[in-house]
Amino acid sequence: MQHPQGKYVVRRLLAVQTSRHQRAAPYVRNRQQTGRVMRSATDIDKKVGENLCKFRLLRGMSQEKLAEAVGVTFQQIQKYEKSRNRISASRLWQFSTVLEIGVDDFYDGIEGAVRNDALKLTPEQLTLMNKYNALREPQKQAVQDYVAFVRKRRS
Secondary structure, three states, X not given: OEXXXXXXXXXXXXXXXXXXXXHHOOXXXXXXXXXXXXXXXXXXXXXXHHHHHHHHHHXXXXXXHHHHHHOOOHHHHHHHHOOOOXXXXXXXXXXXXXXXXXXXXXXXXXXXXXXXXXXXXXXXXXXHHHHHXXXXXXXHHHHXXXXXXXXXXXX
């Protein structure tokens, strides 16, 4: 639809919508200095990406498996986890369904948000859990039996 002054009405609407979104997040120049301005990730976006990575590791899932489950590439999962791309609300819902957690758990560790005990793990503990999840069932059973043996011996 063309405006009487010769400008498209759609362009004006897009300009109004874009100006509202520009105020929502800080902007930084593109690294390539192409002249385009891009929105940078906020601290909340970074924390959500970190939590996505932690919950994925807690579930013993690879980036490839998670990507396949939600219908994106594993490179996109890497971008989400490193906060190079923001995670939309619908994608966050998909992640929560696949990882069997609540959407609010992604906001864990953000000031004012309730802390989830699962995210209090150290990087070493996460690595150990990831290695455990990579084991086959007989090996997992052997580890569980050993832990039970040690627990009985200590008490």
